[in-house]
Amino acid sequence: EMERKDNFVGVDICQIKAVCQEKVVQRTSGYKGLKFVEMTSDSDIFSDKGNQFISGIIITTPEKFNLVLRKWIEFRETIKAIELVMVDEIHLLGEKSRGAVLESLLTRLKLLKQMIEFQQSNLNKLRFLAVSATIGNIQEVASWLGVDSEGTLIFGEAERPVPLEIMVLGYMPKSNPFLFDLSLNYKLLDLIRKFGNSKPILIFCSTQKSAMSTANEISRSCEPGEFVRTEMNLQSLVKISSQVQNQNLKACILHGVGFHHAALSPLDRGLAESSFRNLLTPILCTTSTLALGMNLPAYLVIIKGTYGYRKGAGFEEMTTSEIKQMGGRAGRKGFESHGLVIEKKKKSKVDFWRNELSNESQGPKLESTFATLWEENLNNEIALRTVKTLTDAEKFFKCSFEFAMLKTHPKIDEITRKKVKAGIDYLLELECIEESNGFLTPTPIGFEFARQCISVKALPNFISLIPDSITTLLEITLQCSEIEQFDSRQSDRKLLKELNSLVPFPIKKGSISTPDRKAFVLLQAKLSLIQINNWELKQQAYDISIIAIRLLYTYRRVCVEKHRFIALGMTIRLLKALHRGVWELINFAELYQIEGMKQVYAEALGNQGLQTLRSIADKLAAVQVVERIVKKDMLSKRIVALANCAPIYSVLVKDKSLVVMITNPCPHPEHGKTWIVLNDPSSGYFFFKCMYRSNLVSINIEHAKLETLNGVV
Numbered sequence: 001e002m003e004r005k006d007n008f009v010g011v012d013i014c015q016i017k018a019v020c021q022e023k024v025v026q027r028t029s030g031y032k033g034l035k036f037v038e039m040t041s042d043s044d045i046f047s048d049k050g051n052q053f054i055s056g057i058i059i060t061t062p063e064k065f066n067l068v069l070r071k072w073i074e075f076r077e078t079i080k081a082i083e084l085v086m087v088d089e090i091h092l093l094g095e096k097s098r099g100a101v102l103e104s105l106l107t108r109l110k111l112l113k114q115m116i117e118f119q120q121s122n123l124n125k126l127r128f129l130a131v132s133a134t135i136g137n138i139q140e141v142a143s144w145l146g147v148d149s150e151g152t153l154i155f156g157e158a159e160r161p162v163p164l165e166i167m168v169l170g171y172m173p174k175s176n177p178f179l180f181d182l183s184l185n186y187k188l189l190d191l192i193r194k195f196g197n198s199k200p201i202l203i204f205c206s207t208q209k210s211a212m213s214t215a216n217e218i219s220r221s222c223e224p225g226e227f228v229r230t231e232m233n234l235q236s237l238v239k240i241s242s243q244v245q246n247q248n249l250k251a252c253i254l255h256g257v258g259f260h261h262a263a264l265s266p267l268d269r270g271l272a273e274s275s276f277r278n279l280l281t282p283i284l285c286t287t288s289t290l291a292l293g294m295n296l297p298a299y300l301v302i303i304k305g306t307y308g309y310r311k312g313a314g315f316e317e318m319t320t321s322e323i324k325q326m327g328g329r330a331g332r333k334g335f336e337s338h339g340l341v342i343e344k345k346k347k348s349k350v351d352f353w354r355n356e357l358s359n360e361s362q363g364p365k366l367e368s369t370f371a372t373l374w375e376e377n378l379n380n381e382i383a384l385r386t387v388k389t390l391t392d393a394e395k396f397f398k399c400s401f402e403f404a405m406l407k408t409h410p411k412i413d414e415i416t417r418k419k420v421k422a423g424i425d426y427l428l429e430l431e432c433i434e435e436s437n438g439f440l441t442p443t444p445i446g447f448e449f450a451r452q453c454i455s456v457k458a459l460p461n462f463i464s465l466i467p468d469s470i471t472t473l474l475e476i477t478l479q480c481s482e483i484e485q486f487d488s489r490q491s492d493r494k495l496l497k498e499l500n501s502l503v504p505f506p507i508k509k510g511s512i513s514t515p516d517r518k519a520f521v522l523l524q525a526k527l528s529l530i531q532i533n534n535w536e537l538k539q540q541a542y543d544i545s546i547i548a549i550r551l552l553y554t555y556r557r558v559c560v561e562k563h564r565f566i567a568l569g570m571t572i573r574l575l576k577a578l579h580r581g582v583w584e585l586i587n588f589a590e591l592y593q594i595e596g597m598k599q600v601y602a603e604a605l606g607n608q609g610l611q612t613l614r615s616i617a618d619k620l621a622a623v624q625v626v627e628r629i630v631k632k633d634m635l636s637k638r639i640v641a642l643a644n645c646a647p648i649y650s651v652l653v654k655d656k657s658l659v660v661m662i663t664n665p666c667p668h669p670e671h672g673k674t675w676i677v678l679n680d681p682s683s684g685y686f687f688f689k690c691m692y693r694s695n696l697v698s699i700n701i702e703h704a705k706l707e708t709l710n711g712v713v
Contacts, residue, residue, distance in 0.1 A: 008122065009081040010057040013065060013105075015089050015098070015292045017042065018269070020059045022295060027057065040064055041543070053078045062098060066105040070380050070453055072112060079112060080121035089292060090130040090141065091321055093401065094366040097485075100373045103401050106145070107370065107377070110399040111386065133328050134321030136365040144404035162331030166341045170350035177307045181210050184304050185217040191302060192218070192283065195340055198229075199299035200276065203285045204326045206305055208261035209491045212248055214304065215259035215285040219252045227256030227282055236280050244268055245535075253281055260286040263536035288318075291325040300340045301330040306353065321364060323353075368402035376455050378423045379432050383442040383450035390438070393420045430459045448557035452550040455481050462558045470570050471505045477551050478519045478544075486540055488518040495534055499525045504585065519544045527583045529592075529599055549578050563686040565679035569712050572675050587611075594642055596635045604629045616643035647674070649713050656702040660713060677712045680704035 014020045017040045027036040035056030037045045041064065045053050058065075072079050087106070093099045106128075112118055113126050128145040135141065142152040157163070171187065174180040192201060205211040228234050237253055244250040246268050252258060258272040258281040276284040276296060290296055303326050306318045331339025370377075378396070381387040387396055397403055397420055406412045424440065427433045432446030442450065449456050458480040467473035488496070496512045503524035512518055522541040525532055532538040552575050559568035577583050582592040588606035590613055591597055608625050609615065616622045616639065623640055630636040648663040662674060678687040678699065685704035691697060701709065 007055060007081045008083055009053065009055065009078060010084040010086065011065060011082060012057055012059045012086045013062055013088065013102070014059060015061065015092055016289060016294075017061060018289075019088070019292060019294055020061060023059050026295075027059070039068075055081070062102045062105060066101050066108075067453055069105050069108045069112075070384075070450070072108075073384060080118060080123055082109075083122040083125055084127050084129065085109060087128065087130040089132060089325075091132040091135045091366060093141070094364075094369065096369055096372070099369040100371075103368060103370045104373050104377050107396070107400040108381075110146075111381070111396050114395070114399075115386070134324045134364075140405060141366060141401070144401050160331070161333045162339050164327065164330055164339045164341055166327065168350050168354045169342060177206075177305070181206055181305050181307075182213070185214050186221075188214065188302065188304070189218060189221050191342060192300075195342065196282075196300055199282065200279060200297075201283045201300045201302065202290070202296065202298040202329050203283065203302045203304055204288060204291065205285055206287075206307055207491075208263050208287060208489075210304070211259045211261050211285045211287055215252045215257050215283075216248060218283060218285070219255040219257045222255060222257075228254075229256075229279075229282075233280055237275070240271055240275055240280065244271055256281050257283045258285070260284055260290060262287070262289060263534065265535040268535075288322065288326060291322070291329060297329055297331065297333070298339075299330065300342070301327055302342045303327065306349070319364060366401075368400065368405055370400045370402040373455075374419070375423050375426050375457070378420075379427050379442070379446055379456050380450040380453075382427070382433050382440050383447045388439055388441075390420060390424065390440075393424060393440070427456065430456055432456055432459065443561075445554075445557055445561055448554050452554050454550055454554045457481060458551070458554070459558075462555050463562070465555065465558075465567070466564065467567055467570055470574050473555075473567070473570050473574060474523070474548070475516075475520055477548060477555060478523070479516045480551055482547050482551065483515050483519045483544065486515045486519055486522075486544060488513050488515060492518070492534070492537060495532075495537065496521055499530060499532065502530050503528055504583065519548075523548060524583075527577055527581070527586075529582060529586065545578055545581075549575065552578070560688045563679070563684070565677065565681075565686065565710060568677055568688070572677070572712065591639075594635075594639055596632075596638065601630050601635075613643040613646035614648070616640065617646055649674075651711075651713065653701075653706065654698075656700065658699045658701045658711075660697050660699070662696070674713065678704070678709060679711070680709045682708040685709070 012023065014023060020038050020040050021042075024036050024038045027034070037043075037053070037056060037058055039045050039058050039060040045058065068075055069079070085106075087102070090102075093102050109123075109126065113123050118124055128147065130141065130145060132138075138152065138154060139149075142148075169191075171180075171184065174183055188203065203211075203214060205214050225234070228237065233256075234254075237256065241250050241253045244253060244267075245265050249259060249264065249268055249272065253271075253275065258276055260269060260272045260276075264272070272281070272284065273294070273296060275281040284290075284296070284298075303323060306323060307316065327341040330341045374397075378387065378393060381393075381396055387393050394416055397416060403412075403416065406415060409415060424433070424435070427446065428435060430446075431443055432449060434441050434443055445459070446456070449459065461476065461479065465473070465476055467476065493512060496518060500506045500512060500521045503521060505524060507517055507521065510517075512521055522532070522537060523544050526541040526545060532541055552571055556568065556571045556575070558564075559571055573584065577589075580589065580593040582589050586592070588602045588611050590611070591602040591605060605611075605616075605626065608629070610619065610622055610625060616626065619625075622643070626639050627636045630639065650661045650663075652659050652661075658678065660674075660676060674691045676687070676689045676691070676697065676699070678701070679685065680703075682705055683703055685701070687699055687701075689697065689699075
């Protein structure tokens with residue numbers, strides 16, 4: 001049916017990027033008549049399609065799809081074509097952090113479905129397909145998604161294609177979770193030899209460091225060739241090892257042992273996965289990430305302790321559903337008659353976990369986490385004009401799982417009114433919205449927060465922020481909640497300390513133990529062109545820079561509305577550095593904005609007197625110098641072309657007007673912004689304008705005094 005439709009869009013929501021990438025490959029080869037595309041932070045399906053995609057299956061993460069829905073007006077035709085939404089691991093709805101995002105996007109879809117604009121579209125026939133192995137209140141979730149009893153299917157252990165045997169083993173506790181986790185490393189080899197049956201084994205560890213140390217200990221303690229089955233396998237492992245970048249993984253793979261976590265480069269993770277899948281490394285030590293849908297089944301799963309690291313909370317005991325998710329990787333359909341799960345615990349917890357894991361219940365009851373993002377979501381819908389009145393706001397809230405769980409409450413209407421009114425009052429107090437004659441409208445500040453997908457809870461800090469320097473501006477901006485996801489792990493501290501000693505504005509007091517301090521160091525390292533020798537931290541530095549740009553755009557709007565000339569100038573300079581990817585204080589900074597420009601080229605050109613685009617355009621012999629230094633033909637042509645359209649600004653006063661003339665305005669629609677800021681503190685005059693591809697602007701300055709007028713172009 002899907003293959004026959006030209007304007008059908010299905011959305012498959014997976015919890016991690018790696019699963020999205022894996023599904024695209026699998027589905028593309030399995031369904032020849034359908035188009036499958038990945039939409040994650042690594043890929044943008046809208047870049048060349050005018051923000052529209054109207055045929056095929058989009059495989060995406062909750063965070064990415066939520067960003068699209070928060071700007072649904074830009075992607076209207078794609079939203080209209082959506083007819084099916086599939087959610088993998090829907091039990092994550094109850095997670096404190098990601099659950100609120102998942103609930104927000106599903107709530108938003110239900111709201112859009114009711115809108116008049118979508119009544120004649122595929123969205124009006126929207127169906128949900130959600131799956132989970134560990135969910136307790138399945139009927140409540142099904143009812144919320146509009147699925148009746150016939151469409152709600154519950155499968156018990158009897159329907160499992162490969163039955164599981166579960167063992168819980170107890171060990172003497174240590175003084176803290178770290179030492180207990182370390183002590184379990186020395187118990188593993190005996191368990192592998194006793195229960196492994198020379199078959200694939202997954203060992204789930206609580207942290208990245210634990211996954212690596214576990215693999216190291218098994219590799220060190222095993223007999224030579226114990227986990228390398230044949231001479232041919234050894235030759236294959238030698239070849240794979242030569243491609244691996246991580247030195248620890250390189251050594252472990254030669255013993256038939258691998259490890260897998262997010263800090264490895266994509267290449268190393270791919271090699272660890274493929275060598276395990278192909279039975280070249282029968283033992284893989286990993287974090288819980290691989291329990292979220294990755295197709296890497298094993299005969300034996302060992303869960304090394306039930307304490308896991310949680311962002312912002314430290315070590316906490318895992319939930320029953322998390323343990324069952326990991327255990328579900330055991331038993332390879334088509335290869336095994338049964339699977340084995342071994343859980344290693346403190347002796348005092350053995351009886352509890354034996355009872356929990358033998359229980360036939362599907363899992364704990366899911367609770368809504370929508371409240372944590374309620375004000376942010378409400379502000380977004382008011383900015384989009386989806387919500388215009390108090391009644392509209394109530395309709396939005398009634399689409400949420402939070403409301404669905406209140407349906408049996410005797411005071412549900414009163415609770416709903418109070419919830420909605422509290423959210424509106426909060427936004428009014430923050431000056432994100434205005435109310436007139438019962439209608440809600442966004443203020444410029446509220447609209448910018450919605451457009452940049454920034455939590456309105458950051459606004460009070462932005463209102464009070466009057467920085468005395470660019471570094472202060474950056475430091476305080478990075479204290480927003482959007483940065484809290486970048487935990488400063490103990491294993492990162494050594495490298496962060498080294499980077500801190502190299503950046504231009506180091507942290508002088510205290511350790512780099514909080515997300516904002518970690519972000520402050522990583523972002524400076526990126527802007528200072530300092531090499532970050534850790535793939536995950538390097539990726540995080542990039543992600544932080546993208547979030548920082550969004551944060552600064554919202555603060556820029558605050559500065560404009562509050563007439564903060566000095567702070568606005570700092571913000572524009574910092575935004576320019578972030579867009580360029582280099583501090584303005586770095587030598588030859590202007591050259592680095594050219595795509596493909598390497599440090600060696602920039603320094604060589606700068607040493608020849610070609611330090612700016614304008615200097616390249618003005619010197620007659622510059623073309624030959626560029627071609628000689630940059631031997632890549634396409635790059636040298638790009639440098640010369642950009643230099644020839646580098647803008648020249650001139651300003652003159654004429655008849656109580658300030659005339660700004662721009663020679664060579666950039667023709668590219670996404671580049672060549674010109675920001676003009678004027679301020680006269682003596683008269684209170686303030687002007688701000690952002691222009692694209694303009695070559696002349698006349699600004700009325702009759703209310704300003706020229707002798708006290710300040711400006712930035």
